[in-house]
Amino acid sequence: xxxxxxxxxxxxxxxxxxxxxxxxxxxxxxxxxxxxxxxxxxxxxxxxxxxxxxxxxxxxxxxxxxxxxxxxxxxxxxxxxxxxxxxxxxxxxxxxxxxxxxxxxxxxxxxxxxxxxxxxxxxxxxxxxxxxxxxxxxxxxxxxxxxxxxxxxxxxxxxxxxxxxxxxxxxxxxxxxxxxxxxxxxxxxxxxxxxxxxxxxxxxxxxxxxxxxxxxxxxxxxxxxxxxxxxxxxxxxxxxxxxxxxxxxxxxxxxxxxxxxxxxxxxxxxxxxxxxxxxxxxxxxxx
Numbered sequence: 609x610x611x612x613x614x615x616x617x618x619x620x621x622x623x624x625x626x627x628x629x630x631x632x633x634x635x636x637x638x639x640x641x642x643x644x645x646x647x648x649x650x651x652x653x654x655x656x657x658x659x660x661x662x663x664x665x666x667x668x669x670x671x672x673x674x675x676x677x678x679x680x681x682x683x684x685x686x687x688x689x690x691x692x693x694x695x696x697x698x699x700x701x702x703x704x705x706x707x708x709x710x711x712x713x714x715x716x717x718x719x720x721x722x723x724x725x726x727x728x729x730x731x732x733x734x735x736x737x738x739x740x741x742x743x744x745x746x747x748x749x750x751x752x753x754x755x756x757x758x759x760x761x762x763x764x765x766x767x768x769x770x771x772x773x774x775x776x777x778x779x780x781x782x783x784x785x786x787x788x789x790x791x792x793x794x795x796x797x798x799x800x801x802x803x804x805x806x807x808x809x810x811x812x813x814x815x816x817x818x819x820x821x822x823x824x825x826x827x828x829x830x831x832x833x834x835x836x837x838x839x840x841x842x843x844x845x846x847x848x849x850x851x852x853x854x855x856x857x858x859x860x861x862x863x864x865x866x867x868x869x870x871x872x873x874x875x876x877x878x879x880x881x882x883x884x885x886x887x888x889x890x891x892x893x894x895x
């Protein structure tokens with residue numbers, strides 16, 4: 609994994625704390641063990657530049673799983689003294705599409721930690737966090753939010769029912785969150801910049817309501833990429849729709865600080881969501 613991330617035997621050695629000859633020897637042993645060529649070496653480069661072969665890319669996916677399992681085992685045996693009740697705030701959309709695998713992994717690693725989920729829009733969660741009604745919150749970055757740790761950049765996409773046909777000359781029917789939502793603002797700003805006419809067909813405070821409007825085929829909406837499922841299709845330039853800027857997802861703790869159980873959950877979420885590629889999230893819902 610280090611060789612793949614750095615593209616260099618020398619840099620990989622520095623990352624894992626070993627010499628270049630030691631890394632080269634380990635690569636050779638790995639190729640001998642699996643009986644396949646895993647690395648393509650560019651001997652013209654002095655810094656030991658390498659790239660993965662197709663067999664190497666296949667092995668890389670197993671390597672990620674093995675290292676994740678290794679971390680989970682380590683965390684599990686270090687978790688016996690970690691117990692408590694954690695109040696986690698998260699928008700329902702992220703709870704449904706980003707957190708299931710993360711929370712299941714945390715539950716296995718920290719079985720004595722009880723998690724209480726509060727699902728609401730980011731603006732409401734931020735207010736609850738400031739009142740210390742919840743311990744930590746995962747939220748969409750808002751202009752007036754201060755602090756917080758960025759844990760993920762999530763692309764935004766236009767979505768519609770699979771059989772929906774967008775009329776370019778007709779006002780675009782939209783299903784959006786209420787006024788004040790950053791998602792709503794991004795959609796209207798993008799349409800305004802292109803001059804595309806639009807109308808509000810549905811307003812709902814939850815992702816379930818937006819999905820109902822989209823699935824019914826009478827409105828178009830914007831979802832984060834993680835919420836793309838086989839039930840909808842992505843729209844784009846072919847339908848005359850502009851590209852959308854991505855969203856910054858942040859994690860924030862209550863002002864007075866958090867107990868050990870909440871801090872472990874916060875760090876676990878940061879690590880897992882930051883390492884979860886966009887295509888892996890979408891793939892979870894295609895399978």
